[in-house]
Amino acid sequence: MAPQSSTGAGAEAELPEYAGHYRLETTLGSGGMGVVHLARSTSGMKLAVKVVHAQFARDPEFRGRFRQEVAAARKVSGAFTASVVDADSEAERPWMATLFIPGPTLSDHVKRSGAMSPAEVRRLMAGLAEALRDIHRVGVVHRDLKPSNVLLAEDGPKVIDFGISRPKDSELRTETGKLIGTPPFMAPEQFRRPREVGPAADVFALGSVMVHAATGRGPFDSDSPYVVAYQVVHDEPDLTGVPESLAPLVARCLAKEPEDRPTPDELMRELRSVAASYDTQVFIPAQRTGDAPEPEPRVTEPERRSRKRLGTRLLVGTGLLGLATVAALAAVHLLGGDDPSPVSGGGPRTTAAGFSPWETTSAPEKGTPQCSYGAGRLVCAQTGRVFALDPSDGRRLWRHTVATAQGGRPVVSGGLVQPALDRSTRLEALDPGSGRTRWRQSVPSYSGLAHAGAMLLVTGVDGAVTGVDSASGRTKWSHRIPGHRAPYFASFAADPWAYGISTSDDGSSTRVTAVAPETGRVRWDVQLKGTLQPVGAVDGSVFFVLVDPVYGSAEAVVRYTPDDGASRRVVLPVPIGQPQATVRGDLVYLMGDGGSLVAVDMKAREQKWNLETAVTRGSAPVADGRYVYFSAPDGRLLGVDAREGRLLGQTSARLGSNADRVADAVPAPVLARDRLYATAPDGTVFSVRAGDPATW
Template sequence: MALRETDPAEVGGYAIEDRLGAGGMGVVYLARSASGRRLAVKVVHAQYADDDEFRTRFRREVAAARQVSGAFTAPVVDADADAARPWMATLYIPGADLGTHVRRHGPLPPPRLRELAAGLAEALRDIHRAGMVHRDLKPANVMLAEDGPRVIDFGISRATEFAASDVLTQTGRVMGTPPFMSPEQFSSPQDVGPAADVFSVGSVLVYAATGHGPFDSPSPYETALRVVDGTPELDGVPPELLLFVRLCLEKSPAARPTTGELLALLRDGRLPEPRAGDAPTVSQNTPPPRRRRRPWLAPAAGALALAALAALTLTLTSDEARPGNLPAGWQPWRGKSKDPGVDKEPTTPDGPFTRCAATRTSLVCAGDDVMATRFALADGRNTWARPVDATADELGLGDQGTVLAARHGRVFVYGSDDRTVRDENHYRYTVQALDAGTGEVLWSTVTGDGPEASEPNSELGYAVAVPDGIVAVHGPKGQQYALLGADDGEVRWKHPLPDPDTRICLLRGAAGQAYLVCQKWSFDDEDAGGTSVAQLDLATGRPRWTVDLDGEMDIVGQTGGRLVLLPTAGAHRAVTLIDADSHIVTTVGLAEPQPEASTPTLLRGRLCYTRPSGSVRAFAPEDGRRLWESNSTVESPGPPVASATHLYLASPSGRLAALDLRTGRVTATLQGRDDGGTAEAGAGAPLTLVGDALYVPYGIRSVYSVDVRAL
């Protein structure tokens, strides 16, 4: 691109040789240092240079950008936020950008797509670790270098958003490019976080695979509507990458994987095969049906089109979409499950739900003899309920029920049949896949049938969800573990549990992987106390690697590529970390011991301990530092859930508290409810967060929903 008369001869002592391009924030030049190194120098537009607040934020972003030095990014070489026009120089990456390459040569073949997916995930991982969000990942910002893809142009867009003057009105630009932006960048730009970049990864991969974006439209504002509320067009995406792309393109930021989880999907050189049950979302052979235009769209089209063309940032309001990030048509609600009945007779409800999970428009909950019951995310309508055991409970045991997983419009649960056979207690357990919207049983697979069968309950460690399906204990004595395929429930592989006579083995999941955690036991206390941790190969079920540890340990999650394990009994004085790639074991002492009565939860890189009194303590698992301590005022809280900014926890009665995730300060509380009945003593049930909509189980088989921004 030829230089213009107004272009400078040098910037910061670097000789300008060519003009590489221009965008909403500045002009990019090809420059050369005194030693001959070629650089890409971005010079900010004059309107930003006159804004002191912009300069302050630009300086901060440059400092953060300097920390990004991964193999898939262009490192910052030099910068000057105090120049007449601020500038930043990065290493020049020779080669065409992804957009130019696809226009000239067509879509990338599958091997290069996988390379691109891994490169983008790794680049964004480095950017996010530096405390930055790219916000404008698009084909033009992905360079196809000889040694792999590189992400460029990061560290500036975040600064420009906070300019004191109305930058959007002045320039007609937004911080992003509509076909590759995330829904929250349109509906709630102040809440944009790393998950927005993950959404953009999905859109960029679709473009690289097909030559068009998943939400393309001739109209910019129609494109924005499709991003926020439309179904992505994924025809032409290779089957082995469909799951990867679909996960990236989840509408809710909380539902998208992290960059580390994306890398985990690719780490073994294969992705889970697409499931037949996903066809209603994305069909590989037939185009998805077009959505009917909503009545509100026509009268608003003129104003919205003008706004889109002027700034391309939309705050959509309608019966189906509201400001912020809420499920379509959401309104505050509270509801109680209908009685699922057993043998057409009513049950006697006396307990809370053990777990709820959301998929598409449904919140599905389980517990207290309920195998699954569905509430509409938007208004709480309770449309169906099924019992754990469809026949009368002859043994009087009661069956809790739990949601194993919920995704792509399906919910995975377990059922049981407890009865007496020839004067002997007999248990028959199944794992079932239900249509979350209708409750229809899509498949049901028996996992155990006999006096010693084990309940496939994730709460007990006897089942775990993975991308391919459900790994569960199997066999009449629960001495095997097997993978049940998500699409049909068929057993994909099956293996015996190691040393069932001397070890208690639990199935655990972290970052999309399944682990077998086996704790050695013996009648001789001197011979007890060891733990082995094995990562399972999801293709074969066999251990990829095994690590032996002293003491009885269990996995609580994964952060920073390392498994986090804690003792199963006694006070917690240390954290054990296992690197998921190198298998190196590290033990880190906690700044202060945590009592056995505390409940640990790993949330967004923080190890949070909750106590029955409502006290919460947060630690950094990587070094054991105490980050903060707070009194939530919530009695007997259940496991908390976290957004990008807050931690939420609730009591059995539904009393709710919101804590600042960074400082622990209680920012809001909500009184409990008395319309759900009084449940048996215990802790509150886990919460479910869908965007800004929080779903709180409470009382007896009851749930309420609240917009967390209104707390």
């Protein structure tokens, strides 16, 4: 393959054209271990691809280090790091691809714009404390935190380059006499006893980084690394120029003994009380001085919540919004309804030959529409409104304003449209034909509700569950579910039961109770091991994903069959971060936040295939037996062969003017008969024929 020219001197001025499937475009930087390139995936997503130097690729020890770097980067991939998209540590030139994050390094920013203001320093310190908390909680010690390894992105600082990081329990030891790290930002123990370096070394480095951000120099400064090493071990740090409100906290970070330094959690608590003027906004780099070009804008992936919080419970097809609180339901008012706004328009009409693809655009400023199919309508929601489209041609049929909607997917239950309301004080049901309000009911404040068949299930703060008839709004039953303090509910299409779920405080077990939605009658009840998220029900069996109770990553798929009480588990070879899943027959398809799409055969009890899609934070998958479909944050709809795990086709991206904003979650496509309906950040709702992704 012909090499691609790039800038730079030396043997690697001629660069490879591809790393795996990714075309390398330009050089972003070079370090001791490899060269980082700006690259593009097949879909056009911008990536930063690190390709190791040729001489190191021939070194088995180095390959071991690189494999460990990839593993560490995958473990910490999240809101405070560059998410890993793909990697191949066994390639002729090992490489790793991460999301490209626009913005300068802290080192470049200080060189070009000078020291940061006190407010910027506080925000940076808070962001890096959060980053270290995430890194340490997955058992990784970075060991080389320094200004050039901190990217100043618009949504906060990102820590990069885990080339010399180590798990806290790693058996890979530092060679005698070899320093690993960058002396001005190394902790005393890295010089004195490098084999005993732990998380506290990163806190020391954070202190040094903060001095650099505030003053443009380090707390131990010399042209000689040997003098710096002596100063780090024996001398007190120079904190001249560090903001007075932060200097004591920075000094604690730079304590000589690891046990005297604060933990990242302690740092975060201290920073909240440092000053009343503490600014929690994200750091946005100031305009650079001189002629240095601004970083090119890039589509950013949805920012993830801290991985320590158990991920949003992934209840495909449930309409669940969380725990609810309704102790007593007020009177029901049957209404003629508000006067909705019938609107015409849409894309191509159905031709005489049958269905034709169409698209129609709603208001992009209100976010990505979320849609579902029911009562012969495609009903969609955006912030503050619900609307219906003709599924055959995309014509807008009606629009209804809601006072408080969080943009969740509306549900057709009991023959009526149930808007996805947030924690408001009313429930509401709309006529699917006209959009007029059929009933409205005042309720005490609640945090969510679940839809199951023709019922709404609302859980009160006292633990009582109330069943409300979706068609009339009348209460049909209200009582506690035995064994549950305050359950949340999951339900699935073509399955008659609602499943009440409660997880033990320590995450060691999950109680599952099958309830008849119309009466609240308990059919069966079981206590299963681990933290389980229900993802589907087929032929009398319920399927779950077993997740880590701290980090929310999927570790196994579980099938429980109540008829015989059997619980079967298939352990995943590699955990999947923040999983979303769907079930089709004996197959469970999981989409991870890093782009892994996995098929697990519960009958054969094995992982069938694993596809690295390069789509970070994709939607929940849907499947029809032959294909698996999912949406990307840029509005693409992708189709994968369900038997072999091959990507077969995708639609074009639809970002519009929202290239710098991505929704918190990507709505899953809707599969109805032989058609797929999907949505995009530019407000588009579009439809394509299911069954042949290669023609999209």
